[in-house]
Amino acid sequence: MPETTSRVAVRIPRELPAARLTGLARQAEEAGLDEVWVVEDCFYAGGVATAATVLAATRTVTVGIGVLPVVARNPAIAAMELAALAALHPGRLVAAFGHGVASWMRQIGAYPSSPLAALEETLVAVRRLLAGERVSMAGRHVHLDEVELEFPPAMAPPVLAGVRRPKSLAVSGAAADGTILAEPAAPEYVRAAREVIERGRATPGAPERHSVVTYNWLALDDDRDRARERARLTVASSLTPGSLPHLSPLPFGAELSAVVESSATTEELAARLRPEWIDHLSVCGDLDRCVERVRALHAAGSESVVLLPLLGEPEEGAVEAAGRIAAALRAR
Numbered sequence: 001m002p003e004t005t006s007r008v009a010v011r012i013p014r015e016l017p018a019a020r021l022t023g024l025a026r027q028a029e030e031a032g033l034d035e036v037w038v039v040e041d042c043f044y045a046g047g048v049a050t051a052a053t054v055l056a057a058t059r060t061v062t063v064g065i066g067v068l069p070v071v072a073r074n075p076a077i078a079a080m081e082l083a084a085l086a087a088l089h090p091g092r093l094v095a096a097f098g099h100g101v102a103s104w105m106r107q108i109g110a111y112p113s114s115p116l117a118a119l120e121e122t123l124v125a126v127r128r129l130l131a132g133e134r135v136s137m138a139g140r141h142v143h144l145d146e147v148e149l150e151f152p153p154a155m156a157p158p159v160l161a162g163v164r165r166p167k168s169l170a171v172s173g174a175a176a177d178g179t180i181l182a183e184p185a186a187p188e189y190v191r192a193a194r195e196v197i198e199r200g201r202a203t204p205g206a207p208e209r210h211s212v213v214t215y216n217w218l219a220l221d222d223d224r225d226r227a228r229e230r231a232r233l234t235v236a237s238s239l240t241p242g243s244l245p246h247l248s249p250l251p252f253g254a255e256l257s258a259v260v261e262s263s264a265t266t267e268e269l270a271a272r273l274r275p276e277w278i279d280h281l282s283v284c285g286d287l288d289r290c291v292e293r294v295r296a297l298h299a300a301g302s303e304s305v306v307l308l309p310l311l312g313e314p315e316e317g318a319v320e321a322a323g324r325i326a327a328a329l330r331a332r
Contacts, residue, residue: 009035031323067162069100079129086153173200187300236270
């Protein structure tokens with residue numbers, strides 16, 4: 001990943017049609033953002049295709065894919081795709097792999113017998129192939145016989161893991177160049193996750209450097225109360241039982257977890273969120289407050305803070321707001 005450790009980025013929502021990609025990506029680059037992230041979720045646009053489109057439509061911005069499900073991506077074929085993009089756009093690609101949503105993976109007949117083995121074996125295989133190695137592997141999930149890329153990139157892209165839970169974070173530390181922490185990634189969770197990642201990095205052969213990327217919702221608004229209300233439903237939508245590991249390190253984590261588990265609908269959960277919780281679970285408020293929040297994430301160990309447009313709001317406004325935050329951080 002780029003050398004600077006205080007990057008600000010934006011993620012293009014998966015819900016947008018592919019035709020919207022290029023305009024938003026160019027706007028992000030012109031706004032001075034460091035990175036643009038695209039999504040691969042079932043059954044939206046594919047991550048490699050969208051990343052290729054964004055790379056071709058821009059000149060300098062780094063493009064991240066977050067994340068490719070390991071069980072749906074043969075590592076040799078994935079490495080071929082990433083190698084081509086890295087060769088065409090040197091130093092501008094970051095790729096991430098994850099378990100994939102279990103229900104989606106079962107829906108397409110790709111749920112593995114061991115999700116952790118599938119993740120670790122794929123990360124190891126893809127990184128080695130991109131480094132130009134000839135790889136043989138007889139794992140629980142990955143099977144390669146003397147596979148070597150004909151055109152390995154001169155500059156191999158970083159390969160990250162988009163994961164949540166402690167065992168997966170440890171695998172990321174042992175086998176990936178970095179970790180994506182999904183929304184909401186508050187500073188306390190970033191620090192707690194980094195501790196687990198560091199234990200994984202003690203594994204012999206772990207990559208020398210490991211960067212952390214965090215996703216968080218963005219609500220920039222001079223009226224703090226209005227910012228909270230704009231963010232309320234979107235923040236609630238990301239507080240599923242699967243997000244509970246994100247909440248446990250928070251000072252109000254136990255109380256919020258109980259609210260999440262006892263709310264029957266997203267709308268009920270949204271109504272029960274306290275204003276201070278919304279502040280903590282998003283980048284929310286006026287410019288000074290948002291800059292302070294991004295700085296706190298950087299200080300907690302997030303090299304790249306990726307800001308997410310609120311659901312149902314114009315994406316162009318979110319890109320412009322993220323650019324204002326990035327400019328203010330540089331100015332200060």
